[in-house]
Amino acid sequence: MNIIEIHNLVHRFSDGTPGLDGINLTVRKGDFVVIAGANGSGKTTLLKHLNGLLYPDAGTVKVDGFSVKKRPKAARQFVGMVFQDADTQIVGETVYEDVAFGPENLCLPESEIKKRVEAALRSVGLWALRYQRPHLLSGGEKRRLAIAGVLTMKPKVLVFDEPFSNLDYPGIRQVLWQMIRLHKQGHTLIVTTHDLEKVIAHAQRLIIMKDGKLVRDGIPGDLVEELEKFSIRKPYSRGLKGEFISWVN
């Protein structure tokens, strides 16, 4: 079953520069999709169309069968987005308050908010830090907090924009663990990155973007030799059988 359907998506920025050019894409429920591309290839612009942060100039974007443009609020609940810069995503004064921001926007009763916040914080291992001020957290913890903030809205699709940028090795592993766990729980994951090494071992599908176009779409192992052609670093960590090596092993 397709959970995301994009047809002929065209987006131009306010100065007329083309952002996306005729994107056609479908994502099946429960998939782990990685979108790779050099800087400026249109990855983030594409993600922002999935929850109505940007609207198409032409074409349609549908999630769970409904148009994002027609029901942006429902789309934002259905597609949770974790931004590249966790610092700007954090709006609460404490960890607890930040995670409660989403369900408060859904006008949920206080008891339900409490329940969701506790469940989300426990699931990302930050419950013990619930009274901590977010700016005192490490990079990995901030990214996990951003994930918890999105999880409280109970999205079916999770979208990660460059989730490993500015993170040290333990931070990358923490975030990657969360992504694998969420995928196992049945979430559909879409991850954008220009550094495939860290996540490729877990991806079921690899999409390559260049100049606002979708230029390749397939199984990661089949596309790996073409990566350098699109200014993407080829992942070199391979096992004896040629399989990609996970960063969490």
Added chain:
Amino acid sequence: MGELTNHFFSDKSCWLRRIDVRFKMVFLVFLSLVIIKANFSGLLLLFLTQSLVFLASRISLKKTIKDFRFFFFFLMFIFLAQTLSVSGKNLLFQIHLFSLEIHITQEAVATGALVCFRLFLIVVLGYLFISSTLSSEVKMAVTWFLKPVPLIPENRVATMLSLLMRFLPLILQQAGETAAAQRARGVNNRKNPVYRFMKFTIPMLRRTFLRTNDLILAMEARGYSEKRTIKKLSANKLDWLSLVIVIALSLLVMLAQM
């Protein structure tokens, strides 16, 4: 708000933290007015009470002194300014400075001490408030107080207030980074302050606006709207008991003045 002090009661184990924020705001305003009107004996009574509250709150004295170190200089400056500027009848001593003759009177010293004492007590009161209150709680109280005021969108005002508190440290950090980057490129060699101001302000504002745009997107992505669940504030026994104590204390201070 706890970011403004060296310590903050993160959990609600401290009784001061548990008092309803609306009561704390009323206490802050009410006691500040009482302090402005009080004389020495009244101020001494308030000082003893504040000291007791301070001790009972388990605030670290060492950290507090660290927080207050610049304030003490400020108080000293005010004391000197008052002592040198206020005239009186009872001469305490004279200072001869070149051709200048400065008279220090008992009245001037007393006025200086009284002003400093009042200022000190008001600042300690504010310090206790910010150490025990989250900005989100202030936001809730502002929403509650503004609700009956017509034409003011209380929820919008409250959100703007909380975002300002949240992003002030980030903006300051950004300003520090911009200044350091410019120093590294030798901006100190340029003596023209207008040039330096322009070179600092433009990138600083640009980065702030970009960050603001990111914040708006992040808030939108999490479904922000003015129609949202607002936590309800509720007064309990501790709040009413504190109110009785504050009123009794104020009456005592007034009586001490007679």
